[in-house]
Amino acid sequence: MHLFYTPDIAPTHPQYFLSEEESKHAIRVLRLEAGDKVELIDGRGGFYNAEIKDAHPKRTILDITSVTTEFNKRNHYLHIAVAPTKNIERTEWFLEKATEIGIDEISLIITQRSERKEVKVDRLNKIITAAIKQSLKAYHPLLNEPIKLNQLLTQPFDGQKFIAHCEPGEKLSLSGQLQPHGKYLILIGPEGDFTPAEIELALESGFKPITLGESRLRTETAALEACFEANFLNRI
Incomplete structure (x- = not known):
């Protein structure tokens, strides 16, 4: 139909x-x-x-x-803040697949090492819209306008906050930290990763450091992995 x-x-x-x-x-x-x-x-x-x-x-x-009403309402809230990729098609791919899997909010963050600082939000929203129609979802994820990382870190968020990065230091797995049926905000950096100063600022803002596995992932792959793990944990 x-x-x-x-x-x-x-x-x-x-x-x-x-x-x-x-x-x-x-x-x-x-x-x-x-x-x-x-x-x-x-x-x-x-x-x-x-x-x-x-x-x-x-x-x-x-x-x-x-x-x-509340058709297939999700039992958790997932907000992923990710740096847009230099090749915008990779960001578009993430938005499409994350929408199909399940996501509530996306923020496009501008970091010190970002290779892309401008995006066409209207075009990206059309990709999200096509994905909700394809996957038969009644909720349209919210796509926020690009925002600088330091501005995002000051915004209130009533839930668990995580930052995935590749710098040395103690990090726990995302799946081992998520509280079922909760609210999550996960930061994913650009191709060159967050700077040490940005990581420190995030930690001071209440974000916990996490790892998404042993492999070195592209930005869009890391964001989708985080999306998958959150949805898999809350599948029941």
Whole structure:
């Protein structure tokens, strides 16, 4: 069944009008007709079954037949703050796969060794939107505007905070530190890693040092590994 992302839908309204872009896609591309059934997600946990009432290529009218709230609501909250990669396609890959696995919030952090300091957030959000539709998720992860690391460290976070880095020192595994069904904020550095000064600042801000294994991972791979470990621990 065809799925549409409709962030402006009202749960209590019996009808919904698809945007011109979505209407054109539904009628001209997918060749849907009146009476065809579709599914909608609002990015806030709402999952809707609907039926096409008027198959208009500019303003398709849908009758809402059922609504499920908190559809597949997750039992934990995962916020990964990661430095955008020099090759932006690697960051795009991480966003797509992390969304499919399960993530709630992403911050793009600018560090001293960052090789990319500007990103097109609108484009990245489109990749996230496509991923939630593909993986049938009703919650749309929040993608924050790029922020300097020292600014992020000053923001309050009511949960466990971790920093993954490659500098020498005592570090425990992420999976051994996570409290089930909790809230987590995990920092992942750029290709050249965090500087010692940045690591020290993070530790002073309450972040705990962690390792993601013995292998030396690319930035996007490390971020996805952290995402996987958090979701695997909370799979029940």
